[in-house]
Amino acid sequence: MGKEIKVLAISGSLREKSSNTALMNAIIGLAPKHMKWTIFKGLGDLPHFNPDIDNDEGPVPVRELRSQIQEVDAVLICTPEYGNGVPGVLKNALDWLVSTSVFMNKPTAVISASPTPMGGDKAHASLLLTLGMINAAIIEGGNLIIPHITLKMSKEGAITDEGLQAEIEKVLQALEQACS
Numbered sequence: 001m002g003k004e005i006k007v008l009a010i011s012g013s014l015r016e017k018s019s020n021t022a023l024m025n026a027i028i029g030l031a032p033k034h035m036k037w038t039i040f041k042g043l044g045d046l047p048h049f050n051p052d053i054d055n056d057e058g059p060v061p062v063r064e065l066r067s068q069i070q071e072v073d074a075v076l077i078c079t080p081e082y083g084n085g086v087p088g089v090l091k092n093a094l095d096w097l098v099s100t101s102v103f104m105n106k107p108t109a110v111i112s113a114s115p116t117p118m119g120g121d122k123a124h125a126s127l128l129l130t131l132g133m134i135n136a137a138i139i140e141g142g143n144l145i146i147p148h149i150t151l152k153m154s155k156e157g158a159i160t161d162e163g164l165q166a167e168i169e170k171v172l173q174a175l176e177q178a179c180s
């Protein structure tokens with residue numbers, strides 16, 4: 001067994017039946033045992049970003065986000081696209097990190113998934129720009145844009161598309177390699 005790797009998983013969707021959250025959970029289920037996952041559950045609790053209260057003593061949910069990122073070896077983000085962009089809740093979370101160094105050199109895998117043929121490509125591109133600005137180490141081979149996600153997963157949340165499953169396995173390998 002490889003060395004333990006701690007990964008924080010973030011879904012950019014607050015929706016209870018989110019395909020991105022289901023995908024994120026499926027990825028965790030496919031990961032090797034030595035990858036230890038934490039799911040960030042506080043996205044909806046973060047206050048709107050306001051530079052006036054952006055300091056070390058900032059709001060508790062913000063401190064929680066920052067410390068959860070700090071404590072892990074790598075981050076996985078699965079996100080939908082809204083209005084051709086990154087969901088507001090996810091962008092809001094990243095805005096709270098701009099003044100910190102928690103993402104500095106942090107291996108990060110970025111996945112967008114959408115029922116549309118474009119797979120959330122614009123949200124994906126925009127997210128990479130923001131993550132680049134906060135010096136995340138975007139993992140080579142760790143990026144995926146997944147079109148037609150609803151046709152590739154079962155209602156129970158299992159990945160039913162063999163091609164997607166193979167792509168996910170490659171992302172997991174890339175994640176592991178980036179942390180070794």
Ligand SMILES: Cc1cc2nc3c(=O)[nH]c(=O)nc-3n(C[C@H](O)[C@H](O)[C@H](O)COP(=O)(O)O)c2cc1C
Pocket residue numbers: 013014015017018019020021079080081082083084085113114115116118119120
């Ligand atoms: C207000 C709104 C705007 C949307 N805009 C986009 C979009 O720009 N691009 C896209 O691919 N899908 C768009 N969608 C469709 C979402 O991809 C779809 O609802 C998806 O299931 C959301 O992700 P989730 O299942 O993880 O919650 C939009 C949906 C809503 C409700």
